[in-house]
Amino acid sequence: MMTLELNYPALLKQNAALLAGSWVAADSGEYFAVYNPATGVMIAQVPRMGRVETERAIAAAAVAQKQWRTLTAKDRSARLKTWFALIMQHQEDLARILTAEQGKPLAEARGEIAYGASFIEWFAEEAKRVYGEVIPAPLGDRRLLVLKQPIGVTAAITPWNFPTAMITRKAAPALAAGCTMIVKPAEQTPLSALALAVLAEEAGIPAGVFQVITGDAREIGAAICASPVVTKLSFTGSTEVGRILMRQSADTIKKLSLELGGNAPFIVFDDADLDAAVEGAIASKYRNAGQTCVCANRLFVQDGVFDTFAQKLADRVAQLQVGDGFVDGVTQGPLIDDAALAKVESHVADAIAKGARLVSGGKRHSLGGTFYEPTVLADVSPDSLVFGEETFGPVAPLFRFKTDDEVIELANRTEFGLASYFFSRDIGRIWRVAEALEYGMVGVNTGIISNEVAPFGGVKQSGLGREGSHHGIDEYLEIKYVAMAGL
């Protein structure tokens, strides 16, 4: 069992989840263990809950929402601001919990806590700006109004790659709008979610407004989807599970936000600043060991600069430090589990079998476990698995291209449409390419695009809806049109 040194040990919740304002075990008394992916050592146990507990949480959320929605926006905003302040006060402990269960380097974990908290601060401010409309009426005795009201009881199902930020990005707009939310975190990373719940309680967020349920994903997901009381579900994770949840939500016509897989193109044109492009590629590709849905998945490099870029990238990749995220100087942690490792290995083997050249890495790291060497592959064929599927690992496959039209066609040749990136210094090309890419987000001369003030989301089969920005709160609001006559 791992001993996690914390300044505030109460943040590490063991054996209990937060339902209806009480920290409780599963009805069955069953638990499951959470492990440190860097060492395989157990950190804690959490309850294995299922359908019955989910139904209880939904009932509590419905009761709580009746009160929560009647608070003034200013009051909800104040409590969210307190939650934000508590998260930042405990940033170091929260980062340590995050690194322990997820594996990312501690510096990245600290960054995720600040990033996650920023959504709470932002939506605390937006809570006060949910404006309606008065529409000029077509008849003189009419007054036409638009009200925006909270959608009601909402739920979130979240992944392991951002155990904190993917929760706050959903819960903050929900609570700001006057909704309640039940969160089901990934089984690998429930401890960060439970720590957020501890601080939500301390911030004065009432019982039933923010609940965290741990346990059986299928049972909990099915109970959420089947419930007519839950009017909105927000999910971040694989496209495959997104499809299941969308199907299961059909019977109750639930409003959905889906943030699913990506297959990000990262294009380096021959007029690019190559050093900036290399730094962008490092940030986008190797962040979180390549385990983000916005990671560059396919790097397209123009013929004239291909070999120089490949060499510069390999030199920079050689500086990455692989290891336990708690060790100073480490920049790449382990992959989340054996299945993730197997996927990375299969993508690399397939690319090489189809003619790719190994520039660096290409195998498991000597540290063992699920550590994998940061890898660069050159002259990868578009027939390779890496072209069609996200690798979710530290592998940069470089594809050679000649013309703008060719690379735009290659970049758009996927059912996904989340993030995309390109590097160029030609203003005409920048506009043309930014407009031609079929993606929800485009980074121009940068590998990092995420922040709380911008709308994050995808087109095509990468999902539905937007998170963050002033658009993010609309996902949790219903529009009500009021027509007044006889005035």
Ligand SMILES: NC(=O)C1=CN([C@@H]2O[C@H](COP(=O)(O)OP(=O)(O)OC[C@H]3O[C@@H](n4cnc5c(N)ncnc54)[C@H](OP(=O)(O)O)[C@@H]3O)[C@@H](O)[C@H]2O)C=CC1
């Ligand atoms: N868009 C993104 O940010 C992410 C994309 N992915 C992609 O998905 C691949 C697989 O990762 P994986 O962790 O399996 O992602 P999943 O989509 O399986 O997991 C995401 C969340 O969905 C839950 N879940 C899984 N199955 C169901 C279900 N039938 N009903 C309701 N909830 C469910 C999981 O719970 P539990 O953990 O308890 O099973 C978890 O909370 C990755 O390799 C990557 O390509 C993964 C994570 C994030």
Ligand SMILES: O=C(O)CCCC(=O)O
């Ligand atoms: O991988 C994801 O699910 C997206 C989170 C990363 C980000 O917000 O940049």
